[in-house]
Amino acid sequence: MQFGIFSVGDIAPDPLTGYTYSEAERIDNIIRIAQRADEVGLDVFALGEHHNPPFVPSSPTTLLGHIAALTKRIILSTSVTLMTTNDPVKIAEDYAMLQHVAKGRLDLMVGRGNTVPVYPWFGKDIRQGVALALENYNLLHRLWREDVVDWEGKFRTSLQGFTSTPRPLDDVPPFVWHGSIRTPEIAEQAAYYGNGFFANHILAPNFAFKPLVDLYRRRFEHYGHGTADQAIVGLGGMSFIARRSQDAVEAFRPYFEHYPIFRGSRLEDHMAATPITVGSPQEVIDKVLTFREGFGDYQRQLFALDGLALPVETALEQIELLGSEVVPVLRKEFDSLRAPGVPEAPTHASLVTAKYGDAAPRQPRPNPNRGDNLSGVSPYQDSDPSVRAQFPVIV
Amino acid sequence: MSETLDQEPMATIAVVNAGVSDPSSTRLFTDRIAQRTVAILSEAGISAAVRTIDLAPIAVEIAQALVSGVPSEKVQDAIERLASADALIAGTPVYKAGISGLFKSFADLIDDDLLIAKPAILAATGGSARHAMVVDDQLRPLFAFLRALPVPTSLYAAPEDWGSTDLGRRIDRAATELAVLLRSGAPRDIADGNWARYQHRFGGNASRAGKPDADLDFDSELMRLAAGGRPRSTAEPD
Known part of the structure; x- marks a missing residue:
């Protein structure tokens, strides 16, 4: 079971002091938060992608590449990578590069994005959002698995003889989670490919997303990747921890109740009706265990704990408490409760082993530049020697 | 409030009342419509139970749900009552020449497919007969969007109508229309037979x-x- 944190990099005035972080400060703070998460032994740090203020992470691979250099163990991921407004070719290239520099400590979560103007800003139509996400991922999936891709779709310029470089590390693509809270087609796509499915389990009544997760599990089994309870499920969550329950509620209340979408709401009502988890370490542990009861054994739990205008010092304390008092207990509990045969979330190491066993992983080495990829099966030296490339001869 | 008849109910009628006073003339109106509908259904051998959803007591929670996206228990309960009803009676006061904001706020919270092919009596009360068209101009398009089956007769009660036998006749006409629709089985046939052709919110x-x-x-x-x-x-x- 993996436990980690995710951030969307939002900026808002602190309701207690009125202080607003500059973008420069927020970016530095995100880096500090990721480093601390690594130091306290959390498993995952995931960063969102946004293209409008007050969010800073427009370029997650740049920031994650830097964080990769500063961290040792933690898996870097996204929450989410926009599968609609980005070019899937550029996603293939950027994240393969990031996977190399992070030495495999990378997976990603793909999603649609729901900020209406972002679509037209990038020349896309939000009414085609689901189709865009599905088709773009279909292409991304092939770009990471086939050296040379011929491709034709509805939304993007066709490709003939295209090779996405660099090839994934060890020729093993990063594991992909499909994030969704309402779209059965996204659950279907995750199930079809045997990828992970992630429901951001916040801002909705308890277990509101269970029907969608259950659909993914059934279809995962339908497509022959394993039984329904072996499907790879992740959940988002929001938490605030203090040693004493009442201190957590009191410290968190102004941040929660001043946040635009929660104005007029009582924190206690949301604590009762939604998955938000505010309280002592034991209360957080108990509530997260109810997620397992509701959704079944799952593989990844991420917490959002640096948003809602919280000061970075508070966010860092949250990470300390999560890493020292909550996650160690949850790991033990999840391990002891997990049904036999339920796998861990795939990692680069497990995917390499699954693909190669004890053999050495493929290390693609390009052929000398011949100016195109159209005329052979592979631009790499280890292409099948029985297939001879026919190069056009110019006299 | 719910009135359960002695017999095992065969049809459930949900009443949505957006009146805010106590007593509310809108509630008086929807009660009257519900009573006549039950009586007319009973004459046809169909017993019915009426469940009224008063919006005023949950007005604040409706507003919170609009902003946060998270319905409170009471709001969720109201939505589920509507979902499980066989027919509905919708009543709103007219404010500022339109349906009440409270009524529209509640309507904004319900799933687009919640009321597919459910027979509905649309009713409004107002301080002047000049607003009688609000039912047809505003409620009817709303229920058309929801793909409900509003009965042909719209009901409107201005102050002078409370002293008119014509109002009673119009109520009977609308109630009869609802009863005929319910008895025909057409609403259920439409929803059952055509369900996959409507857009749905998964889960x-x-x-x-x-x-x-x-x-x-x-x-x-x-x-x-x-x-x-x-x-x-x-x-x-x-």
């Missing part, structure tokens, strides 16, 4: 959403795109 509150896979067409264009862009299953070799 939503609509009564047929209990078995979510029933709403899904795995052979739709998007579903086939989801599965790697496979062709239609009919085109696949055996």
